[in-house]
Amino acid sequence: MAGRKRKHLKALGAVVDSGRYHRVNHSVVTDLERRFTNWAGNWTTRAVGSGTAAIHVEIDYYKDRGHHVVTAALNWPGAVGPISISGLEPRFVDVDLTLAGIDDEAAADTMGSDVAAVLVTHLFGNNIRAPRTRAAARSRGIAIIDDVCQSIGAVKDIVDGVYLESDALALSGNGAKHLGAGELGFVLTKDLGLIEHVDHVSLTSSSRSGARLFSAYSQGYNYRPNVFSAAIAGSRIKSLDQQLQKRRSNATTLWQMIRDLPGLSPLFDPTDHNQSMLNFPLRLEPEMLGFFQASAGRDFIVELLRAEGVPVLVWLTRPVFEYLPAVCGRWNAADFPNTMRLLDTMFCVSEIAPPNDAEIMKLYADAFHKIWSALPKILGRGA
Known part of the structure; x- marks a missing residue:
């Protein structure tokens, strides 16, 4: 640094x-x-x-x-x-x-x-x-x-x-x-x-x-x-090449440590070294975790991860035309089901660039595992 x-x-x-x-x-x-x-x-x-x-x-x-x-x-x-x-x-x-x-x-x-x-x-x-x-x-x-x-x-x-x-x-x-x-x-x-x-x-x-x-x-x-x-x-x-390699390596390392968690998948394969990996985008299948509303389940998980110190973010939550006054109202979100599905289930792990390394990814992974282990108890209490 x-x-x-x-x-x-x-x-x-x-x-x-x-x-x-x-x-x-x-x-x-x-x-x-x-x-x-x-x-x-x-x-x-x-x-x-x-x-x-x-x-x-x-x-x-x-x-x-x-x-x-x-x-x-x-x-x-x-x-x-x-x-x-x-x-x-x-x-x-x-x-x-x-x-x-x-x-x-x-x-x-x-x-x-x-x-x-x-x-x-x-x-x-x-x-x-x-x-x-x-x-x-x-x-x-x-x-x-x-x-x-x-x-x-x-x-x-x-x-x-x-x-x-x-x-x-x-x-x-x-x-x-x-x-x-x-x-x-x-x-x-x-x-x-x-x-x-x-x-x-x-x-x-x-x-x-x-x-x-x-x-x-x-x-x-x-x-x-x-x-x-x-x-x-x-x-x-x-x-630049070294930075890209490190981002990809960190994302691959993190995914290898959390890939067994149910209901979680990468947006794209982090081992594909053609990808640039600005952040590490992940998707949830909230229904597999016992949530009935996709965006609420995703947001709940994100808040738990943040509380454990994992740098996660939800970037976009609406289709782009809803952000633009010049075209807002001319398009219907329901006409774009894949867009809405991703907007409701995606989040990103940031801070995967150097100087962060495998040791930091291990800390992130530990937080994921801690939360997934606690989910049945947390959701049981809320039932």
């Missing part, structure tokens, strides 16, 4: 020493983009202000292809909000229960001539391959955008040794994500037209050539990256 702090202070000090605390052409920003492009291995990178900004810029670029964007009802508002901001309409489909990713068949069947793009959100560190969806989009000229804000490993060659079939990926450098850098985002693409579009719509007072200028033709989004956040992110790229 002390070493990481020193590394971060050194990175921030370089910004202070430069005397410049902004500008997209700051050497810290351009070096970060170069280094991340090399790490990803397939994409040209542009840094912007946030992951949401990256999605907005990408949808804005492809919006002339149609009027709708197909995406999953189990989603993050910051990913879906840019659809309406860009003047388009979301078209929601359900998710599958095995990965909490967009339902591949439903999404593929929903694509028509009025669709501009499909937004595939890798919401829990999982990698959503969705081959039928991608093939359908390709055959119809529909743009494929991948929100990998919580699944940084998906920018690598994860599909049988090749990269995702995608037009653009949006990544976050937010403090809660893998890069943990504050507020930062990335557009990744092989489309040089999109790279030019990033510069055109998001820069209003500086250029990548070094000139200080005002662009009268800019959209004025002004999504310039935070230079201090860029410095932190740049200092962490070298250790």
Whole structure:
């Protein structure tokens, strides 16, 4: 921990020493983009202000292809909000229960001539391959955008040794994500037209050539990256692979110690080392534990785990359209049964990143076993 702090202070000090605390052409920003492009291995990178900004810029670029964007009802508002901001309409489909990713068949069947793009959100560190969806989009000229804000490993060659079939990926450098850098985002693409579009719509007072200028033709989004956040992110790229490996190892270790507990399962196999494991998502089958209301059973277990010191969280509790005023009321939660099932039964174990290790996972596992052992007595008393 002390070493990481020193590394971060050194990175921030370089910004202070430069005397410049902004500008997209700051050497810290351009070096970060170069280094991340090399790490990803397939994409040209542009840094912007946030992951949401990256999605907005990408949808804005492809919006002339149609009027709708197909995406999953189990989603993050910051990913879906840019659809309406860009003047388009979301078209929601359900998710599958095995990965909490967009339902591949439903999404593929929903694509028509009025669709501009499909937004595939890798919401829990999982990698959503969705081959039928991608093939359908390709055959119809529909743009494929991948929100990998919580699944940084998906920018690598994860599909049988090749990269995702995608037009653009949006990544976050937010403090809660893998890069943990504050507020930062990335557009990744092989489309040089999109790279030019990033510069055109998001820069209003500086250029990548070094000139200080005002662009009268800019959209004025002004999504310039935070230079201090860029410095932190740049200092962490070298250790990204090691961090991902440790997260996966910790999740695998924890699951091996709790896999015998009834009514508990991982959202996806933690031994699949293609997954990014931001947190460790788990599912409950509350009925197997004697609960009759799924969300109440899940919440009860979560509170018991927290009382034992396990860092667990329930992140989303409603389908994404219920969080968004622009589309709330146009969709019915009952039409998305898998989404609702996952929202009622999922929770995540956080704090699986280094420096936490197998010893910490053992403490978590002991708490799980203690609670499961006590459940029959607890529920018997409440009967």
